[in-house]
Amino acid sequence: MKIAQVAPLWESVPPKLYGGTERVVSYITEELVRQGHEVTLFASGDSHTTADLRPACPHALRLLSGPVNRDAPLILMQEQALGAEAEEFDIIHSHLDFLSFPMSRRCATPVLTTLHGRLDLPELVPIFREYAEMPVVSISDSQRLPLPDANWQGTVYHGLPDLYEFHPNPGSYLAYLGRICPEKRPDHAIEIAKRVGIPLRIAAKVDPVDRDYFETTIEPLLDHPLIEYLGEITDAEKCDFLGEAAAVLCTYDWPEPFGIVLIEALACGTPVLAYRRGSIPEIIEDGVTGFICDNLNDMVAKIDRLPLIQRRRCRESFETRFTVKRMVEDYLAIYERMAAVLARPRRFLNGRSRRSRLSRMNPTGLAIPQAGTA
Known part of the structure; x- marks a missing residue:
């Protein structure tokens, strides 16, 4: 055609x-x-x-x-x-x-x-x-x-496409990837990391419309030994960033239309913890490729259950459902x-x-x- x-x-x-x-x-x-x-x-x-x-x-x-x-x-x-x-x-x-x-x-x-x-x-x-x-x-x-x-x-x-390598072993940090904006609730990701005592690495851009939100709400939260803000990263950097994480936090508090970060994480074998919003239940198989959570306290509690997720199953979900072909x-x-x-x-x-x-x-x-x- x-x-x-x-x-x-x-x-x-x-x-x-x-x-x-x-x-x-x-x-x-x-x-x-x-x-x-x-x-x-x-x-x-x-x-x-x-x-x-x-x-x-x-x-x-x-x-x-x-x-x-x-x-x-x-x-x-x-x-x-x-x-x-x-x-x-x-x-x-x-x-x-x-x-x-x-x-x-x-x-x-x-x-x-x-x-x-x-x-x-x-x-x-x-x-x-x-x-x-x-x-x-x-x-x-x-x-x-x-x-x-x-x-x-x-x-x-x-x-x-098959851009992301499978990482069979979980890393020692939580990851947040995407945008810094109110509807993505990066403040929740930071709070979760502090409550469970696990480092959080944030790789995210700040659009001009969200600059004030970043400076007044998020930037003050970054001054903590568990929190590392990386700014925007390239495609080449995303594979290891996602693959070496224990889990990816998608604390989205809006009707997410899809969420490409979720399938990028699955391609690396990394489970996803996400709120029950929009498309999330269509993408993440609860208890299989991650956990669908109802609120912040629920997500904190699900961190302890991460060892139950088989990273191979996450990769298989990507290969079956989310390839470019x-x-x-x-x-x-x-x-x-x-x-x-x-x-x-x-x-x-x-x-x-x-x-x-x-x-x-x-x-x-x-x-x-x-x-x-x-």
Whole structure:
């Protein structure tokens, strides 16, 4: 197939440091190329890929300094991918969430959008009501609960290439990886480490929007002999950081859409302790690959049960459920189904007829006949 992948421009593909969505886009793109598909990647110019890279800006936007209009390259990229160059592709896979919906509605080529973020915010309801025909994919079943009437084409769990080595022996510290922000509750991870007397190593970035939270709430907690703050780390550093930990703490206090850190830990053989939020029960098998906890006290108590977790079972869960090959096979099934249903001679595809056909797709992706239609 001829497939376009449209990535956010906030980070490069793959990201140099933290960046979950752009990392997943890279994994999908490289595996599609490996399987012999003709793939074009719309992303920032400092991305690295075996696909045909069509850059919308020279560098990823997050680390730019000075006066920069970050919306301009995003608009230009959508005009290229979903407008001028759309007819080159059998299907376009957007990772821009609802930002690409206006152009997708008017695009003659089928457009599938993976929703990577939380969907429980009230301002999203009118957006998804207006663009109810847009075919979308969730990254967990729990993610879609706030928007049950969206045009869901399936749930596709994230997957990883075999980047992480299995570490059979548990280390002597707890690990926290990701972002420093209120909804991730790094303060809980710190408190747990202090209560159980086990060192905690924190490898996490601080976005500008969370700088005040870091400085006022988290930074004062770092001055403790058990706590070590490393800042952001690279992909190359993550394998040992996760693999040499006794466990990874995911103290997320929000409806986590997926949590790629969880499967990175499983790939290393490291069990995960996480709160019962969002997708967590779909990813972690309680008592098998980690423990699902109801609150801070519960997580403290579960630390003593870590020796019951077999690290080989964690790795096996990754190999069975969360590989990049499985992820791409799931996406290809949706691509092929959509291309078969939506493909028509371009001259007959105006915006109104396309919207009508899209709105008649049920969650399996099959067109639902209406009276008077062929």
